[in-house]
Amino acid sequence: MISCQTIIEAMEKIAPHNLAEEWDNPGLLIGDPAQKINKLIVCLDVNNNVINTALKEKCDMIISHHPFIFHPLKKIRTDLPQGKSIQTLLANNIAVFAAHTNLDSALGGINDYLCHLWGLHNTIPLNTASTEELIKLIVFVPVDYAEKVRLAIGKAGAGFVGKYSNCSFESNGTGHFLPLPGTNPFIGEIGKTASVNETKIETIFPAKIQSKVIKAMLKAHPYEEAAYELHSLKPTNIFTGLGRIGELSTAIDLEDFTAMIKNTLPVKNIRLVKSNNKKIKKAALCSGTGAEFINRAKFMGADIYITGDVKYHEAQKAQELNMNLIDAGHFGTEFPIVKYLAKKLETIATKNKWQIKVLHDKASVDPFTVI
Ligand SMILES: [Zn+2]
Missing domain, CATH: 3.40.1390.30 (NIF3 (NGG1p interacting factor 3)-like)
Known part of the structure; x- marks a missing residue:
């Protein structure tokens, strides 16, 4: 249990x-x-x-x-x-x-599963999720000041993961340093190596608020020279988003393609908007209701678009765009x-x-x- x-x-x-x-x-x-x-x-x-x-x-x-x-x-x-x-x-x-x-959007979610069912590869989302650049901050703080710094950077907007705020990871260790002449050390004396119990705080934040977060961190940090690192993180959402577009290994006739769609889904019939007789190599899809992406599918070079809940005027629009369209139903595609x-x-x-x-x-x- x-x-x-x-x-x-x-x-x-x-x-x-x-x-x-x-x-x-x-x-x-x-x-x-x-x-x-x-x-x-x-x-x-x-x-x-x-x-x-x-x-x-x-x-x-x-x-x-x-x-x-x-x-x-x-x-x-x-x-x-x-x-x-x-x-x-x-x-x-x-x-x-x-x-x-x-x-729908997740890597390995509904749309990826449909791609798998239909043998589509080299797939990318039709409508990519946000790909905001994130920065990872690692900062070393005396143990007693860890909470103060953590709260300050959290208040400045660091540590948002999805709908959670103030996310961070901490680990403790020993920091060593030698204050040189001309410094005003918070701990230790000039010319003597000091060892301090420190907390390493790790968190992330969007690149656009970097100066705000660093300013807040430095203000809360007791050291004259705070030790910290910044790392740019590659966007993680490039393979997620609504819908997908991908390629078949070999181009096939429209009739064979439509038969394959019908045979792999829990449907008794599908509706085809036939706009041309071209062979199908590149296919776009969106599970459930996805007629809003017909233009996008066309723009991305699809030979056919498969979705559900297609209305009359949307079918006409596909014809105007010379785009083959399959309505395999909301239930059928999900x-x-x-x-x-x-x-x-x-x-x-x-x-x-x-x-x-x-x-x-x-x-x-x-x-x-x-x-
Ligand atoms: Zn749905």
Whole structure:
């Protein structure tokens, strides 16, 4: 048995919270990070089927792609579907967690999984996540002053990791120095080697606030000459972002490509907007709703774009751009992640010898039926 927090931390590695779009609402939506988890179920939506399976299987946690609570709640009416579900989940102590746009964007997330399914390689995001340059600061401080310096640099904006502030790492050791003539040492005497118990503080901050952080650090630091290092960190998000574009090993006919898409997804049909008869070599995709990236796919040289929820005028726009377009449905492009995510969590659980069972929803189907 492990804590809900342990699962949250595992999910943070799979789909870092800071990759979520601003309007999104991922994370723990119902429950307590301290509650114990024996069994969890992964799903696309927290619907009645999933809640009933969770109850029957005695699951303590549901991990969904779509956030169960998305819009702020003004009331919890237990006579209405969502309120009734919240009541059931709380009464049965079932935690609910969501990884939404952060799972879409993440390296190894939904869109990367679709690339894997379709044999696309050399993939990059269609819409890259922010790639702000970060600076790593390492500063050595007498042990008694560590907290003062840590708080000062935190106040200046250092140590933001996702939605956490004041993040830093500390280790203790011994610093040695020889004050030379003309100095005014805080500790020790001129001409005599001194040894001091020091704390090494490590943290990061965006390059644009470097002078503010260093100024705050020097002000709080007791030494005349503070010892510190600055390292520029390469942006870490270059492989994350919404959608992907990649290449097939060999160009194939549009008909073969569309058949391959249909055969690899949980769909009975897909909709094709045929704009030309060119062979397909470069394909762009975005799981769920992604028609907003048709232009981007065209600009990046895709021969075809695959997404879901395409409207009439968006299909027309693809034709105007001479871009082949496939609407494989919202459910069709996202449901495959359920089994894949459960497998990832199972692998982490086995590796860490966690005593938990990971189930995945097999019962949900696309709400649309084609007659
Ligand atoms: Zn979706």
